[in-house]
Amino acid sequence: MLKVEHVSKQFGDVKALNDVSFSIADGEIMGLIGQNGAGKSTSFHSILNFLKFDGDISWNDAPISEDVFDQIGYLPEERSLMPKLTIEQQIVYLAKLKGKKAKDIKPQIDQWMEKFAVKGKKSDKIKDLSKGNQQKVQLICTLIHRPSLIILDEPFSGLDPVNSDLLKQAVLAEKANGASIIFSSHDMSNVEEVCDSLVMLKTGNVVLSGNLDEVRGQFGKTELFVATDWSIEKLWELPMVNTVEPLRDGRFLLRLDSEQAGPAIFDQLTKGHYIEEFSQRPPTLDEIFRMKVGEK
Amino acid sequence: MKKWWIVTSQTYMRQVKSWSFFLLVLMPFIFLGIGVGIGYLGMNSSTNHDKIAMVSSNEQLRQQYIKQNKDDINGKYKTEASAKKALKHKDISGYILIKTDAKKVSANYYGDQNLSNDVKTNLQLFLGQIQQNNNLQNAQLSPAQTASLATNFSLKEHVQKQKSDDSTIRQISFWILVGMVYMILINYSSITAQEIASEKGTKIMEIIFSSTSAVKYFVGKISGVMLVILTQIAVYIIGGGIALEVAKKIDLTKDFMHDNSHLVNGVVENLFNVNLLFLFLGVVIYTVLSALSGALVAKAEDAPKAAQPAIMLSMLAFFATFPFVADPDVVVVKVLSYVPFFSSYFMPIRVINETVSPVEVVVSLVILLATILLSSYYIGKMYKGLMLQTDDRGFFKALKSGLSYK
Numbered sequence: 001m002l003k004v005e006h007v008s009k010q011f012g013d014v015k016a017l018n019d020v021s022f023s024i025a026d027g028e029i030m031g032l033i034g035q036n037g038a039g040k041s042t043s044f045h046s047i048l049n050f051l052k053f054d055g056d057i058s059w060n061d062a063p064i065s066e067d068v069f070d071q072i073g074y075l076p077e078e079r080s081l082m083p084k085l086t087i088e089q090q091i092v093y094l095a096k097l098k099g100k101k102a103k104d105i106k107p108q109i110d111q112w113m114e115k116f117a118v119k120g121k122k123s124d125k126i127k128d129l130s131k132g133n134q135q136k137v138q139l140i141c142t143l144i145h146r147p148s149l150i151i152l153d154e155p156f157s158g159l160d161p162v163n164s165d166l167l168k169q170a171v172l173a174e175k176a177n178g179a180s181i182i183f184s185s186h187d188m189s190n191v192e193e194v195c196d197s198l199v200m201l202k203t204g205n206v207v208l209s210g211n212l213d214e215v216r217g218q219f220g221k222t223e224l225f226v227a228t229d230w231s232i233e234k235l236w237e238l239p240m241v242n243t244v245e246p247l248r249d250g251r252f253l254l255r256l257d258s259e260q261a262g263p264a265i266f267d268q269l270t271k272g273h274y275i276e277e278f279s280q281r282p283p284t285l286d287e288i289f290r291m292k293v294g295e296k
Numbered sequence: 297m298k299k300w301w302i303v304t305s306q307t308y309m310r311q312v313k314s315w316s317f318f319l320l321v322l323m324p325f326i327f328l329g330i331g332v333g334i335g336y337l338g339m340n341s342s343t344n345h346d347k348i349a350m351v352s353s354n355e356q357l358r359q360q361y362i363k364q365n366k367d368d369i370n371g372k373y374k375t376e377a378s379a380k381k382a383l384k385h386k387d388i389s390g391y392i393l394i395k396t397d398a399k400k401v402s403a404n405y406y407g408d409q410n411l412s413n414d415v416k417t418n419l420q421l422f423l424g425q426i427q428q429n430n431n432l433q434n435a436q437l438s439p440a441q442t443a444s445l446a447t448n449f450s451l452k453e454h455v456q457k458q459k460s461d462d463s464t465i466r467q468i469s470f471w472i473l474v475g476m477v478y479m480i481l482i483n484y485s486s487i488t489a490q491e492i493a494s495e496k497g498t499k500i501m502e503i504i505f506s507s508t509s510a511v512k513y514f515v516g517k518i519s520g521v522m523l524v525i526l527t528q529i530a531v532y533i534i535g536g537g538i539a540l541e542v543a544k545k546i547d548l549t550k551d552f553m554h555d556n557s558h559l560v561n562g563v564v565e566n567l568f569n570v571n572l573l574f575l576f577l578g579v580v581i582y583t584v585l586s587a588l589s590g591a592l593v594a595k596a597e598d599a600p601k602a603a604q605p606a607i608m609l610s611m612l613a614f615f616a617t618f619p620f621v622a623d624p625d626v627v628v629v630k631v632l633s634y635v636p637f638f639s640s641y642f643m644p645i646r647v648i649n650e651t652v653s654p655v656e657v658v659v660s661l662v663i664l665l666a667t668i669l670l671s672s673y674y675i676g677k678m679y680k681g682l683m684l685q686t687d688d689r690g691f692f693k694a695l696k697s698g699l700s701y702k
Contacts, residue, residue, distance in 0.1 A: 069506060
C-alpha cells in the first residue's frame with residue numbers, strides 16, 4: 001500500500017502541494033486529476049524521492065528509497081528514451097536497472113511488443129520509430145519488470161483511441177496482478193473507465209477524493225436528460241431547474257438544484273404530454289471537475 | 297549485477313561501438329600507415345626505373361652478382377642487345393657489361409645517369425674479389441700463403457652516449473606526452489559533457505533515478521568513460537609496440553630505427569612509465585569536471601558551451617608548461633606538479649628530467665586520485681538535483697541550486 005500523508009512542498013513563494021494525503025491499496029487504480037500546475041507531477045516527484053518535502057510517504061510501511069526502486073514502474077509526463085539504442089537494448093537496459101536479468105527479459109519482448117501492437121522489429125533503433133511507437137516502447141519499459149507500484153504521468157497523452165484501449169487493458173491486467181496504480185490524466189473519461197478512486201488537486205490542495213462512485217454520489221442525481229415537445233422557455237420555468245441545455249439530438253439536459261426535484265418535474269412533464277425519455281443521473285466526472293476546479 | 301556496473305558497461309559499449317571512437321583510436325595508425333605506404337610506393341616506383349641490368353658471358357658470375365645485389369639489379373636482361381634496347385626504352389637506367397678472361401676482369405657501365413655510390417662500391421668490391429681470386433689462382437701459392445693473404449683487418453665502432461641526445465629525448469618525450477594528454481582530454485571532455493547534457497535534455501533521468509541512486513549512476517557513467525580511455529591507451533600501447541617492431545624490420549625504416557635506437561628507446565621509456573598513469577588520471581579528472589559542466593546546461597545544444605570550463609583549464613595548464621620544459625627545477629613547476637588539473641602536465645616534466653623522487657611522485661598521484669574520488673562522490677550527491685532541473689536558469693544559478701540540493 002502506498003501512503004501519502006500530509007505532504008507539502010514549496011518552490012520559492014509558490015506552494016506546490018499543501019497538506020496532501022491519500023492512499024492506494026494493492027490492486028487499486030487511483031486517478032490524480034487537476035489542471036496544469038495543480039501539483040500532479042510534483043506529487044509523483046515527491047513519491048519518487050526526486051524532491052525533498054514535508055510530510056511522509058511510505059510504500060508497504062517503509063519510506064521510499066533505493067531499496068524499493070525495483071518495485072516501481074514510472075512513466076514520466078514527457079516521453080524520453082535513448083534514441084541510438086535498439087528497442088531490445090533500451091528495454092533490457094532499463095529492466096536491468098530494475099534488477100532483472102537480460103536472459104529473463106529478452107524472451108518476453110516479442111510478446112510485449114505484440115500486446116501493445118508496436119510496429120517494427122526489436123532490432124529497430126528508437127530514433128527510427130514513430131512517436132506513437134516510441135510511447136508504446138516506453139510503456140513496455142515501465143511495465144515489463146512487473147512492478148507492484150505503477151506511476152503513470154499522463155499515460156494517455158498522444159495515444160489514439162485504439163492505443164488508449166490497449167493501455168487500459170494493460171493497466172487493468174496489472175491491477176488484476178495486484179499492482180497499486182496511480183495515474184494522472186486530463187481526460188476524465190479515461191479516469192471514469194479505469195479508476196477505482198480519485199484525488200482531485202487544485203493549486204496544490206486536495207479538493208475532492210475518494211471512491212469514484214462515492215465521489216459522484218456526493219453530487220446526487222442532479223442531471224436530467226429529457227426528450228419532450230416542451231419548449232426551452234417552458235423548461236426554464238420548471239421548479240429547481242438551474243440550467244437548461246439543448247442537446248444535438250433534440251433532447252435537453254436540465255441541471256437541478258437537488259436530486260429531490262426529479263419526481264415533481266416528471267409529474268409536470270407527463271401531464272398531458274408524451275415524453276420519449278426521462279433519465280436522472282449524477283454529473284459526469286468531467287462536469288464535477290469543471291465545478292470543483294472553478295471553470296464555469 | 298551491480299547497478300553502477302550496468303551503467304558502466306552500457307556507457308562503455310555505446311562509446312566503443314561508435315564510429316567516432318573507432319576513427320579516433322585508429323587515426324594515428326591510419327596516418328602512420330599512409331605515411332609508410334607513400335614512402336614504400338615512392339621507394340618502389342623509383343627503384344623500378346632506377347634499376348640496372350647485368351650482362352656477362354659468364355652466367356655463373358652474373359647470377360652471383362644479381363643474388364648479392366637484387367635490390368639494385370634487374371635480372372631480366374641477359375644479353376647486351378636486350379639490355380641496350382631496355383635502356384633505349386628507359387625500362388632500366390643502365391647496364392653493366394662484365395667480361396672475363398684468364399687474367400683480367402673488366403666491366404663497362406652504359407647508362408643515362410651515373411652509377412650511384414652504393415652500386416659503384418658494391419661493384420668494385422665484387423670485381424675486386426673476382427680479380428683477387430683470379431690473381432691467387434694464377435700466382436699458384438701454397439695454402440699457407442693463400443691463408444696469410446686472406447687475413448683481413450678489424451674495425452669496431454665505440455660510440456659514447458652523448459648528453460645532447462638525452463636532452464632531445466626529454467624534449468621529444470615531453471611533447472608527445474603533453475600532446476597526448478591534451479588531445480585525449482579535449483576529446484573526452486567534449487564527449488562526456490555532450491552525453492550528459494543530451495540525457496538531461498531528454499528527461500530520461502527521471503526514469504533512471506526511479507531505478508538507481510544518482511551517486512551510483514554518476515560513478516557508473518564516469519567509470520564507463522574511464523574504461524573507454526583505458527581502451528584507447530591500451531590500443532596505443534599495443535599498436536605502438538607492434539609499429540615499433542615492424543619499423544625495426546621493414547627496409548623503409550630499419551636503418552633509421554637502427555641509427556636512432558638510443559633516441560627511440562629513450563622516448564619509449566619516458567612514455568611507458570609513471571607518466572602514463574598521470575596521463576590517464578589527468579584525463580579522468582577533466583572528464584569529471586566535464587560531467588559536472590554537462591549537468592549544468594539546460595539542453596543538449598548547449599553541451600559544447602558546457603565543455604568549455606574543462607577545455608579552457610586544460611589549455612591553461614598545457615600552455616603554462618611551455619616556458620618550463622627545459623627548466624624543471626623552478627618553484628612554479630614543483631608546486632603545480634602537486635595541484636590537481638595541473639599535475640598531469642607538470643609532474644611528467646620533472647619525471648622526464650629525473651628531478652623528482654619516487655616519494656614525491658606517489659604524493660602527487662595520491663592527491664590526484666583523492667581529488668578524483670572525492671569530487672566524484674560530491675558531484676554524485678548533487679547530480680540528481682542538477683539533472684532534474686530542466687529550466688534554463690544559467691550556468692552559475694544552476695550550480696548554486698545544485699550545490700544547495702539536499
